[in-house]
Amino acid sequence: MIDKLDFILALARERHFGRAAEACGVTQPTLSAGVKQLEEQMGVLLVNRGSRFQGFTTEGQRVLDWARRIVGDTRAMREEINALRHGLTGRLRIAAIPTALAMVAALTTPYRERHPNVTFTVLSRTSIEILELLENLEIDAGITYLENEPVGRVNSVPLYHERYRLLTSAEAPLGNRDSVTWAEVAEVPLCLLTPDMQNRRIIDRLIKSTGHESRPTLESDSMILLFSHVRTGRWASVMPAKLAETLGLTVTLRAIPIVEPEAVQTIGLVVPSREPMMPITAALVDVAKRVAPQLDEMETAPKSARKRG
Amino acid sequence: MIDKLDFILALARERHFGRAAEACGVTQPTLSAGVKQLEEQMGVLLVNRGSRFQGFTTEGQRVLDWARRIVGDTRAMREEINALRHGLTGRLRIAAIPTALAMVAALTTPYRERHPNVTFTVLSRTSIEILELLENLEIDAGITYLENEPVGRVNSVPLYHERYRLLTSAEAPLGNRDSVTWAEVAEVPLCLLTPDMQNRRIIDRLIKSTGHESRPTLESDSMILLFSHVRTGRWASVMPAKLAETLGLTVTLRAIPIVEPEAVQTIGLVVPSREPMMPITAALVDVAKRVAPQLDEMETAPKSARKRG
DNA sequence: TGGCTTGATAGATAAATCCTATCGACTTGA
DNA sequence: TCAAGTCGATAGGATTTATCTATCAAGCCA
Numbered sequence: 001m002i003d004k005l006d007f008i009l010a011l012a013r014e015r016h017f018g019r020a021a022e023a024c025g026v027t028q029p030t031l032s033a034g035v036k037q038l039e040e041q042m043g044v045l046l047v048n049r050g051s052r053f054q055g056f057t058t059e060g061q062r063v064l065d066w067a068r069r070i071v072g073d074t075r076a077m078r079e080e081i082n083a084l085r086h087g088l089t090g091r092l093r094i095a096a097i098p099t100a101l102a103m104v105a106a107l108t109t110p111y112r113e114r115h116p117n118v119t120f121t122v123l124s125r126t127s128i129e130i131l132e133l134l135e136n137l138e139i140d141a142g143i144t145y146l147e148n149e150p151v152g153r154v155n156s157v158p159l160y161h162e163r164y165r166l167l168t169s170a171e172a173p174l175g176n177r178d179s180v181t182w183a184e185v186a187e188v189p190l191c192l193l194t195p196d197m198q199n200r201r202i203i204d205r206l207i208k209s210t211g212h213e214s215r216p217t218l219e220s221d222s223m224i225l226l227f228s229h230v231r232t233g234r235w236a237s238v239m240p241a242k243l244a245e246t247l248g249l250t251v252t253l254r255a256i257p258i259v260e261p262e263a264v265q266t267i268g269l270v271v272p273s274r275e276p277m278m279p280i281t282a283a284l285v286d287v288a289k290r291v292a293p294q295l296d297e298m299e300t301a302p303k304s305a306r307k308r309g
Numbered sequence: 310m311i312d313k314l315d316f317i318l319a320l321a322r323e324r325h326f327g328r329a330a331e332a333c334g335v336t337q338p339t340l341s342a343g344v345k346q347l348e349e350q351m352g353v354l355l356v357n358r359g360s361r362f363q364g365f366t367t368e369g370q371r372v373l374d375w376a377r378r379i380v381g382d383t384r385a386m387r388e389e390i391n392a393l394r395h396g397l398t399g400r401l402r403i404a405a406i407p408t409a410l411a412m413v414a415a416l417t418t419p420y421r422e423r424h425p426n427v428t429f430t431v432l433s434r435t436s437i438e439i440l441e442l443l444e445n446l447e448i449d450a451g452i453t454y455l456e457n458e459p460v461g462r463v464n465s466v467p468l469y470h471e472r473y474r475l476l477t478s479a480e481a482p483l484g485n486r487d488s489v490t491w492a493e494v495a496e497v498p499l500c501l502l503t504p505d506m507q508n509r510r511i512i513d514r515l516i517k518s519t520g521h522e523s524r525p526t527l528e529s530d531s532m533i534l535l536f537s538h539v540r541t542g543r544w545a546s547v548m549p550a551k552l553a554e555t556l557g558l559t560v561t562l563r564a565i566p567i568v569e570p571e572a573v574q575t576i577g578l579v580v581p582s583r584e585p586m587m588p589i590t591a592a593l594v595d596v597a598k599r600v601a602p603q604l605d606e607m608e609t610a611p612k613s614a615r616k617r618g
Numbered sequence: 619t620g621g622c623t624t625g626a627t628a629g630a631t632a633a634a635t636c637c638t639a640t641c642g643a644c645t646t647g648a
Numbered sequence: 649t650c651a652a653g654t655c656g657a658t659a660g661g662a663t664t665t666a667t668c669t670a671t672c673a674a675g676c677c678a
Contacts (some may be wrong), residue, residue: 001311001383017625030667032625044392052624059390066386070379074310077375081351081368132678326656341657360643361655562636620678633673634665639656648651 002074005067007034008046012064016054020266038063069274072137076278083279088115090251092280095123095130096143098223099162099199099239100267102246104143106295107269111287118280127198134272140281145198146268154270157288160295162265165202165244165255167227174256181260186212191226191237194219203238206263223247242295311383314376316343317355319371319404322445325361347372380584381446385587392588401589404432404439404596405452407532408471408508408548409576411555413452415604416578420596427589443581449590454507455577463579466597469604471574473512474553474564476536477545483565490569495521500535503528512547515572517617532556551604 003024010020011031021031039046046060047053056064082089092111096104101124108120124132130142134154146156166180166188174180174188186207192214193200204214218235220226227247229235244255268290271281312333319329320340332339348355355369356362391398401420409590410433417429436441439451443463455465467472473491475497483489483497495516501523502509513523527544529535536556538544553564578597580590 003310018623026666027668028625029627029669032627033666036626042387044390044394049625051626051673059393062389062393063386066382066389070382073375073379073382077372077379078351078505080371080375081353084368084371085353327654335635336637337656338638338658342636345657358656360657389636621676622678623676624674625672626674628670630668630670632665632667635663637660637662639659643654643655643657646652647651648649 002035002071004038005071005277007031008038008064008067009071009136011035011047017053018206030118038138056167068135068137072272072274076274079278079280088280088283089117090280091119093121093122093139093282094141094143095125095133095139097127097130097199098124098193098197099243100143102243103295106291107284107287108289111284115283126196133154134270139285140278142270143267144270146266153273155273156268156269156270157285157292158266159288159292160242162240162242162267164238164243164258166236166258167230167239167244169233170252170254171233172236175254177256179257179259182206182258183210183212183260185238185258186210186214189217191218191229191235192216194221197221202265206261311380313343313347314380317373317376318380318445320344320356325364325402372443377444377446381583385583386462388587388589396424396426397589399589400428400430401462401593402430402446402448403450403452404434404442406508407433407502407506408437408552409452409588411552412604415600416593416596419600420593424572424592435505435513443453443579449587450593452576453579455575462582464582465577465579466594466601467575467577468601469551469576470599471549471551471576473547473567473572474544474550474563475567476539476548476553476564478542479561480542481545484563486565488566488568490520491515491523491567492569494547494567495519495523497545499525500527500538500544501525503530506530511574515570
């Protein structure tokens with residue numbers, strides 16, 4: 001029964017009988033039979049098919065919702081019982097937006113200290129994909145924007161605030177400034193993330209709010225690629241302060257605060273809003289709550305250091 | 310898998326392999342094998358047995374909690390899909406405390422008007438039993454006291470307020486009064502419910518609060534039996550106003566308000582706090598919210614009638 | 619039309635479920 | 649202390665279920 005519900009979940013994310021079967025570790029006829037059996041038990045057609053997968057019926061959608069919950073709870077139960085015996089084990093699956101990837105280590109490191117038998121999978125995904133993965137139980141937690149985009153049935157823990165910096169060579173135009181405006185940033189040739197990333201959409205919105213238009217010279221879905229270009233001294237980019245610090249600044253490479261407006265986004269941990277949580281997830285929420293104050297302090301530290309010095 | 314979890318649920322309420330098996334419609338060896346298989350999957354012993362059932366292990370308790378949820382959700386899913394196709398059908402299982410039995414009709418009647426294909430099972434149970442039945446998914450809803458006794462993981466809808474009356478013959482001592490005190494009631498030979506009923510415990514507490522002691526002449530777990538005794542004119546009882554009205558008063562049989570203190574208990578509908586509810590249960594909550602104002606109005610009606618007259 | 623993709627179907631085989639019958643440990647009462 | 653009864657585990661066998669490989673039919677695209 002629960003296996004069959006798992007079939008439905010796989011079918012929902014693969015939208016293809018063959019691939020869904022593969023994902024479940026069974027052959028396509030087995031999955032077909034499972035779905036059909038579920039349909040017989042329910043007395044309703046769940047999947048619209050006309051020689052290929054054509055989505056779920058109304059009833060199928062409802063069954064899908066229930067299946068997510070039931071399958072999720074079943075996994076959580078197994079997890080919990082296992083944790084009672086052997087402490088936390090297994091694999092914690094996290095997805096984070098690219099601009100937050102650098103601070104995932106701030107969570108995984110203390111987590112691993114407490115629970116050395118847990119292994120990690122960390123994926124780089126867009127904020128929208130993260131929510132989809134959470135829905136489909138393909139990840140245990142996400143790290144993404146807590147504002148600006150609707151979040152579904154998830155609980156969230158704020159982690160830190162993302163503030164924007166112009167990352168550029170000291171020799172380049174604006175390179176000698178203590179702060180620049182978004183209007184000024186708009187005039188510079190930039191390397192930015194692709195528009196499917198929320199970070200890019202936020203930057204575009206900020207630039208547009210000054211009456212300018214965002215026309216980046218180079219787009220990529222990889223922060224590493226953007227940074228390596230900026231490193232050459234010939235390119236500039238806009239990235240969160242925390243990320244710029246992590247990647248490392250040099251004498252010639254500067255991260256200049258961008259003002260007018262001084263935009264702030266809250267980044268946080270999101271987990272499925274299931275009660276109770278899987279122990280492996282609950283432990284991550286614990287860690288997140290513990291390190292969150294330090295994360296935001298790190299950001300203000302340079303200022304206070306300057307005051308003291 | 311879900312069948313196995315159902316075995317665990319049955320075992321929890323029957324505390325006996327054989328009876329649990331019977332309740333599940335399988336033989337005892339089948340149930341034993343199912344439990345054992347679950348234990349192998351979990352890698353933990355769930356049930357303590359030493360030639361007989363000796364309760365659950367710590368892990369078993371946790372599995373039990375999860376099983377309640379998972380099995381409940383599975384049923385809710387079936388219910389919901391079925392309701393989408395054929396409207397509400399099936400059997401709505403309700404348990405009520407004896408003093409509230411008379412007003413169950415105020416719920417079932419409008420319910421049946423809206424959903425004619427739903428059939429009912431109504432049980433008379435103590436308030437404690439009602440909560441147990443709810444926990445074990447053996448009933449869909451309960452009608453019981455909302456105060457005084459801890460309620461578990463349930464949602465509740467207040468229905469009406471229970472006020473106490475001395476039910477006695479007009480010729481008997483106190484029979485000619487417009488109101489009596491609990492101290493006076495304590496002196497009269499009473500027919501009361503047995504002490505396992507919360508109604509009785511509340512009455513005992515009220516009597517004790519006046520410094521007297523509760524020593525009923527006759528105890529029973531049946532309101533009908535109590536009432537039939539009072540009907541003879543030789544006995545008296547204490548019962549909720551609403552129940553006395555339903556059972557019917559005559560010229561010689563009076564229901565006299567009891568004061569000092571004028572005790573009020575809230576009676577309400579309790580349903581499992583699961584989100585979303587089973588459609589059959591959700592419909593009952595709807596009805597309850599709709600009729601609740603009328604129920605309490607019925608009670609105050611005599612007063613306002615007197616004022617007008 | 620011919621090749622390709624996709625899901626359904628057929629038939630064989632492996633696996634599981636579930637039953638009856640029985641055993642052995644414990645409890646109880648004479 | 650022993651006989652009878654209770655309770656859950658176990659054994660063995662019949663039946664059902666699950667799953668695989670192979671193949672088919674319908675739709676799609678060129």
